[in-house]
Amino acid sequence: MWKIFNKLAELFTPKPITQRATGLVPRLSPGAQRWVIADIHGCAETFKRLIRKLNLNVHDQLFLLGDYVNRGPDSAGVLDFILALQQQKYQVYPLVGNHEVMLLEANRNKQILRNFVQKYNSQNIIDPHTDKIKMQYMRFMESLPYYYILEDFILVHAGLNFAAFDPLQDFEAMLYIRNFKTESHFLRGRQVVHGHTPQSLLTIQHHIRRNLPTIPLDNGCVYYGKKKDLGYLTAYNLSTRELVLQRNIERISVN
DSSP states (O other), X not given: OXXXXXXXXXXXXXXXXXXXXXXXXXXXXXXXXXXXXXXXTTOHHHHHHHHHHHTOOTTSEEEEOSOOSSSSSOHHHHHHHHHHHHHTTOEEEEOOXXXXXXXXXXXXXXXXXXXXXXXXXXXXXXXXXXXXXXXXXHHHHHTOOSEEEOSSEXXXXXXXXXXXXXXXXXXXHHHHOOSOOOOHHHHTTOEEEEOSSOOOXXXXXXXXHTTOSEEEOOBOGGGTTTSTTOOEEEEEETTTOOEEEEEOOOSSOOO
16 A cells, blocks of 8 residues: 555645745844744654744744654644744744645545555644644645745755756755755855755754855754764754754654
């Protein structure tokens, strides 16, 4: 059965899930901070602990680079916390990741969705009365843009396809690309901040220290204790270049 399911998953074609390819970000308040976090993957308690470390206030901006769900023990808890921060008037700017798109595609068929959430340990986002994704999570995921362009950064889940005529129109690459090469003329001094591909802390710190064109932020928090050099959720301050780390503290083992 899993061979059939995995083949179906490979055939999922990411489609624009919002008319807003990019999100709008207001001007930063004087003295406020800009933080970026990538690939939370159902690690709700770790995410909350990291947010507490940042001492966020309502003037700060928090950018989230997608993949809030799947693999970790509490996908619903991650989404609930993001929604709660927004309701409390925190400036939270989430992007879509490939796992959100895959969930939305799976949601078209109840049996595929049932198999999908079982495989990825995300059953708690399903409404038991409808066997579909809970409506508040559907609305949230469907509203997510693919990227943000700031004065000095481009924020995206996986990266950009600089071989495309217009890298900002290749939405599939924004969700799935790995090992991409940048093009300085297009960037015009901006850096690409992204997640999707787990990198060691040494690699992440190297990119920050050398001020390279790309800043990868996914340290594979969900893989703590399972893969070498991985296991931290990271927050990067766009203004100060500070990197704040939080080791995975989930009580339940991850898939």
